[in-house]
Amino acid sequence: MAGRSLSSVGPAVAEPTEGTAAAPAPKPAPRRTRRGSRAERLAPLVLVAPAVLVIVVLRLWPLVLGINFSFTGDGERNGTAVGLDNYLTLLDDPLFQTALRNVGLLVLLLPIAVAIPGLLATFVYLKVPGHRVYRGVYFFPAVLSPVIVAAIFNLLLAFDGPLNRLLGTVGLGPVDWLGDPDVTIFAVVGVHVWATFGMALVVFLAGFSTLDPSLLDAARVDGATLAQTIRHVIVPGLSRTIQFVFVTTMIGMLTSMFGLLYVMTGGGPEGSTYLPEYYIWIKQGQMNQPALASAASTALFLIMLLVGLAQIGVLRRTAGKED
Template sequence: MPIGSPSSLVRPAGSGRTGASTVTHRGRRRDTRRGRAERLAPYVLVAPAVLIIVVLRLWPLVLGVNFSFTGDGELNGTPVGLGNYLELAGDPLFRTSLRNVGLLVLLLPVAVAIPGLLATFIYLRVPGHRVYRSVYFFPAVLSPVIVGAIFNLMLGFDGPLNAVLGAVGVGPVDWLGDPGIAMFTVVGVHVWATFGMALVVFLAGFSTLDASLLDAARVDGASLRQIIWHVIIPSLTRTIQFVFVTTMIGMLTSMFGLLFIMTSGGPEGSTYLPEYYIWHEQGQMNRPALASAASTVLFVVMLVVGLLQITLLRRAGRQD
């Protein structure tokens, strides 16, 4: 048939519609695959982190809790029920460590307020803010061993601090040998050594603060105390919650180095914390099952304290 004949230009009925439907069907399948891939992408990206947490965190936690219900020594691996937990309840050193946890909770607002105020001074550029900005992070880069050794020299009975107190007519204080004040001394050193990280978090929170609120407060004649209480604190509620929880976790799990160097749990066991107790039972007494029970109790304490803190701070934020 000649190429230019009318018959060659005639297409079978419905051929155009079939081609269009085929293209549409392929497009729908492509969109379906793209949509499925987009839905799966977050899970694929999160999967490695979740796997690491499960393998390195949750699974050891489960094993530790299970191990805490077994015995030590001759009863190694033998189920003993709540025997280890009952022994912890009757151990004066462990009870002292839990009382010290209560002391840490009471001192926690001070540990959070110090970096919070310093961050506020830096943000508001009060006199001396350049000094704070220059040196605030220096203690955080020091090893706890170095910090403990330095303060052992400074706070010794014949150390420079007592020499200064003696010069002004105040008797020497046994900072690390008096059971009534030794724990306060170690906590104070820990706050000094670690407040730099919390201060960095506060400075990051200030970057989200609406500067117009501060300008309005200044125009209204608000004092520094009123600006902090009525503007800054309500605006940084989430940051404060985060710092409270992380600071509490750090105080419960990161003071071993200072305790070991400065007091070794003394005097008279007054500076024991659950973390130090766990090390003592595991490393010194070779009682891993009892140490696992103490670790489980510490985990529960941190969980309860953290949830209570978040609940109270959220309620306070809603009231403001």
């Protein structure tokens, strides 16, 4: 009776037999201590701190000093607060006005400067015949010094140079590429685009690696043309990459053309190729007006900031409409 009552209490627990090891009891999950969780929160900050320190010391602090210096005077008024006098002087300077007009021209030409590497990267990604050779050829100008590029194109674009001789063979008159105020800025911008689009092409190719190949296959199956594929598949899929290339290309146009301007035109003819960075160098390096140059640098920073934000806003709105 007692044995029956014991057996009816519940299922019998099998006792380990000889030679059979008992299963180890599961260990409780380790608890995160307050010290460990704090270390996990601080680890990203410690890793980012060196880069933030470099940016603050080498970028932001000089920027603040430059902005502060732009409100002081030059010459006899060196170190004296002059308020907005330097900025008013900039607005009355015809050369600075020309530089601002050229900035507006660069903004208008920016879509072309971005579309060229974008289309070439598309052809390379789609593996047109010879795409491996084209990739190397397209990137080659990006490794050349701006001074070397300017010297080469000074020979090619000379009034009696090879380009005008080629135009003469097809019945077109010679063009004064580097002497006509209405033409020279376009020639310099074209040379800059040729010399730098290789980097943008690499960025586009990196963006293509994130694009879903099945979307391209679906477009091909549906009979979409190349233009339709680019508009409805590639552009929406690379919207972030396009935003990045737009901003970096604009910054490059405003801050990386000094070498070309110095060697090819020297700001001429008649000051028609002045850009803010060249104007800054003239005021600082030749006319010894560092405060006025600081004001021009601050104006250039504000121009890049406003143009960059406007571009990002327009591109995001366009991407939203595509979606």
